Amino acid sequence: MKGARKTKDLLYEQVARIGKVFSSPKRLELIELLCQGEKTVETLALEASISVKLASAHLRELRMAQLVETERQGKNICYRLADKAVADLWVSVHTLAEERLIELQLALQKIATQPDDLIPSDRDTLIKMARRGEVVVLDVRPTEEYLAAHLPFARSIPLDELRQRLAELPEDRPIVAYCRGPYCLMAKDAVELLRKEGYKSEHLRAGVAEWDMAASRQ
Amino acid sequence: MKGARKTKDLLYEQVARIGKVFSSPKRLELIELLCQGEKTVETLALEASISVKLASAHLRELRMAQLVETERQGKNICYRLADKAVADLWVSVHTLAEERLIELQLALQKIATQPDDLIPSDRDTLIKMARRGEVVVLDVRPTEEYLAAHLPFARSIPLDELRQRLAELPEDRPIVAYCRGPYCLMAKDAVELLRKEGYKSEHLRAGVAEWDMAASRQ
DNA sequence: AAATCATTCCAATAACTATTGGAATGTAAG
DNA sequence: CTTACATTCCAATAGTTATTGGAATGATTT
Numbered sequence: 447m448k449g450a451r452k453t454k455d456l457l458y459e460q461v462a463r464i465g466k467v468f469s470s471p472k473r474l475e476l477i478e479l480l481c482q483g484e485k486t487v488e489t490l491a492l493e494a495s496i497s498v499k500l501a502s503a504h505l506r507e508l509r510m511a512q513l514v515e516t517e518r519q520g521k522n523i524c525y526r527l528a529d530k531a532v533a534d535l536w537v538s539v540h541t542l543a544e545e546r547l548i549e550l551q552l553a554l555q556k557i558a559t560q561p562d563d564l565i566p567s568d569r570d571t572l573i574k575m576a577r578r579g580e581v582v583v584l585d586v587r588p589t590e591e592y593l594a595a596h597l598p599f600a601r602s603i604p605l606d607e608l609r610q611r612l613a614e615l616p617e618d619r620p621i622v623a624y625c626r627g628p629y630c631l632m633a634k635d636a637v638e639l640l641r642k643e644g645y646k647s648e649h650l651r652a653g654v655a656e657w658d659m660a661a662s663r664q
Numbered sequence: 665m666k667g668a669r670k671t672k673d674l675l676y677e678q679v680a681r682i683g684k685v686f687s688s689p690k691r692l693e694l695i696e697l698l699c700q701g702e703k704t705v706e707t708l709a710l711e712a713s714i715s716v717k718l719a720s721a722h723l724r725e726l727r728m729a730q731l732v733e734t735e736r737q738g739k740n741i742c743y744r745l746a747d748k749a750v751a752d753l754w755v756s757v758h759t760l761a762e763e764r765l766i767e768l769q770l771a772l773q774k775i776a777t778q779p780d781d782l783i784p785s786d787r788d789t790l791i792k793m794a795r796r797g798e799v800v801v802l803d804v805r806p807t808e809e810y811l812a813a814h815l816p817f818a819r820s821i822p823l824d825e826l827r828q829r830l831a832e833l834p835e836d837r838p839i840v841a842y843c844r845g846p847y848c849l850m851a852k853d854a855v856e857l858l859r860k861e862g863y864k865s866e867h868l869r870a871g872v873a874e875w876d877m878a879a880s881r882q
Numbered sequence: 883a884a885a886t887c888a889t890t891c892c893a894a895t896a897a898c899t900a901t902t903g904g905a906a907t908g909t910a911a912g
Numbered sequence: 913c914t915t916a917c918a919t920t921c922c923a924a925t926a927g928t929t930a931t932t933g934g935a936a937t938g939a940t941t942t
Contacts, residue, residue, distance in 0.1 A: 450849050451713055453775060457847040458689035460768040461761040465692065468683030470930085471676035487889060495669055500931060502890060507929095512764040521888055521939060531760050538756050542749050543679040546730040550678040557671060629675040631668050663881060688900085705919060718901060720920060739909060739918055 483594030484526035620646040627653035701812030702744035845871035
């Protein structure tokens, strides 16, 4: 049964191609960015704070593992996830990491804002309240990302416009801010700003990918 | 905002610890084995066709990523998955690999047995038929693995005892054999043996981990 | 057609990971 | 209490992967 061994090795090796992609912090960050919608190499490099060359090299890995697709748009090359299942796997991986790694839990606690009891943490209640206008769900990501996909009833004010556009937000209702996911700090910053300005505000850890995955699992 | 960059790097680095575990073929094989129940280092090394030392080194990685727990049992040390979510992630990873990688699809086709139309491929129907005794669901893994967990209504005959124990199987009903999962070749071998002996038989690609995950998702 | 721009390819080096041999640890059995 | 056994720890080497600089590609603009 020597052949069986070879066959198995081959199979696991193929699966490991996918695992390898998820083994580098910067690739994970790129995946999370791509979960927000398609982006050019330059944008990705900028958002992940790496050189364009390095981003290109990492994206090449993603491409070779068939996890992303590219499309030329004029001068630029756009990357997008090849399948929603890639976003789901990203969510599964970081969720397991959060469950198992104490170091990660501690690091996340540090960036958490004080919870606010007036705001529900469960999905269904939040949606119901947003529908009735009892809370404002606020997407603080860049506009393009909001346009690509957003939570139900969410309103878009990118973080860097928030200070100027405060007037658009009602002062009498709580604001639930969200961004790209638990490792994106924009929502945290938004909440801090809003609280300083006297708003009742709360940070939603989930981003669109996390929300979608939770929704499709019910 | 220099601190934000550092914080993010730290977070993704933690998640990558989990990803790294899934980036080595041998570690994946060990995870799949551990999905079948707890096992000693020696057993794991033997089943994965690697040296005990190498197995120990890989298991150390799993332990450091908090994905497995150990317990001393006399002379031996037993490893087990720390959480069902680890098995789920293994299933998610190999499922995505099967969806995206053509090389893997081709390799799996080679080891697939001819399908048999009499046997349903969907879970609910299979269970219903097994309950009524219209098919025999046969677990061909070693007995301990069957005892740790098995599919509903499954009967246990380990592959290496199958030839001698053929008499236990009814000749008039189809036999659906399964083993550890899609990369385990035992069920395929069982089906080939059974067909040679005149039985109607079919190979179920899913193992217990795949079945459980599919069940909990409905 | 030349210049510009975004991106990739190639090659080199630095940093990490896998694998193996030998020594150490901790348990069990004589 | 000595020996045997299962496993891990440590150190060394071979093999991969990350990262960067410079050249090449392919599309747009002048």
